[in-house]
Amino acid sequence: MIETGEAREVHHFCLLIGYGAGAVNPYLAFETLADMEREGKLPKDLPLDKAKKNYIKAANKGIIKVASKMGISTVQSYRGAQIFEAVGLGKDVIDKYFTGTASRIKGVPLEIIARESLERHRHGFPPVKVNGEVLDNGGQYQWRRDGEYHMWNPDTVAKLQQAVRITGYPTWKEYSKLVDDESRQHCTIRGLLNIRSGNSIPIEEVEPAKEIVKRFVTGAMSFGSISKEAHENLAIAMNRIGGKSNTGEGGEDPERFKPDAGGNWRRSAIKQSRRLGSASRPSTSSMPTRSRSRWRRARSRAKADSFPGTRSMSTSATCVTAHRASA
Numbered sequence: 106m107i108e109t110g111e112a113r114e115v116h117h118f119c120l121l122i123g124y125g126a127g128a129v130n131p132y133l134a135f136e137t138l139a140d141m142e143r144e145g146k147l148p149k150d151l152p153l154d155k156a157k158k159n160y161i162k163a164a165n166k167g168i169i170k171v172a173s174k175m176g177i178s179t180v181q182s183y184r185g186a187q188i189f190e191a192v193g194l195g196k197d198v199i200d201k202y203f204t205g206t207a208s209r210i211k212g213v214p215l216e217i218i219a220r221e222s223l224e225r226h227r228h229g230f231p232p233v234k235v236n237g238e239v240l241d242n243g244g245q246y247q248w249r250r251d252g253e254y255h256m257w258n259p260d261t262v263a264k265l266q267q268a269v270r271i272t273g274y275p276t277w278k279e280y281s282k283l284v285d286d287e288s289r290q291h292c293t294i295r296g297l298l299n300i301r302s303g304n305s306i307p308i309e310e311v312e313p314a315k316e317i318v319k320r321f322v323t324g325a326m327s328f329g330s331i332s333k334e335a336h337e338n339l340a341i342a343m344n345r346i347g348g349k350s351n352t353g354e355g356g357e358d359p360e361r362f363k364p365d366a367g368g369n370w371r372r373s374a375i376k377q378s379r380r381l382g383s384a385s386r387p388s389t390s391s392m393p394t395r396s397r398s399r400w401r402r403a404r405s406r407a408k409a410d411s412f413p414g415t416r417s418m419s420t421s422a423t424c425v426t427a428h429r430a431s432a
Contacts, residue, residue: 124203138160195214321348326351344370
């Protein structure tokens with residue numbers, strides 16, 4: 106059994122159980138809930154015992170969800186499975202405490218981990234009395250002005266929106282510079298890497314960008330899971346560069362089988378099967394490139410289910426009726 110004040114969220118519990126813990130007592134999380142009750146920060150209709158039960162229930166559901174995504178159906182199988190990869194831990198720490206765990210980029214030794222723990226404690230319990238709040242917000246999950254750096258921050262979001270809506274390519278270059286310059290903030294692993302100097306190769310041996318983009322493929326995002334504009338713009342972008350977009354199981358509007366007023370093709374090169382057998386007309390409208398329709402499987406599935414498609418979307422009833430019914 107692990108009794109710790111550091112464990113407070115699902116990943117922490119998963120890590121401890123994954124390395125052999127049979128039970129975890131996150132006492133500081135419970136003390137935090139008690140403190141919130143004393144300060145009146147909990148809802149009036151939520152007693153402390155109920156708040157603790159809600160916390161435990163949420164943690165348990167999170168652990169089960171993580172295990173299920175790894176294909177593990179019981180906590181007994183997850184416990185001690187060590188299905189983790191370490192990022193930023195030195196070899197001496199791995200060998201002693203996480204034996205057998207992959208750690209490709211190595212990292213800090215035990216001395217630095219101990220020093221960081223002491224620094225966090227001093228920050229929470231400073232030797233000199235401080236008025237006001239002592240702990241900062243951290244900003245791990247949501248951007249904070251004085252918190253951890255996020256690649257999606259007010260500067261990058263504002264530049265992207267301005268480029269798309271107003272000023273176009275010049276502002277896009279400013280946005281891409283902010284995003285690409287990862288080494289300045291060291292917020293990604295790529296930003297910690299340096300390019301070694303070496304012997305160059307002839308430029309003729311480098312594949313041109315116009316050939317590389319032909320292998321670009323969008324994910325199968327169903328029409329309905331994203332907006333009409335987003336779905337069509339993905340198709341237009343892929344068609345312009347020679348890549349392939351995927352209709353997803355929501356299909357696509359027959360109006361997209363012909364160019365729009367601007368001459369842009371909005372039809373997708375990859376036709377995904379749609380559940381419960383909606384209209385087959387889209388399968389005959391593939392782009393000149395290969396089409397990956399799976400209509401036989403869709404039709405057999407429809408016959409087996411015999412589920413009537415009664416709901417539709419106003420913009421493209423013929424292509425998403427059955428999909429909507431299955432939802």
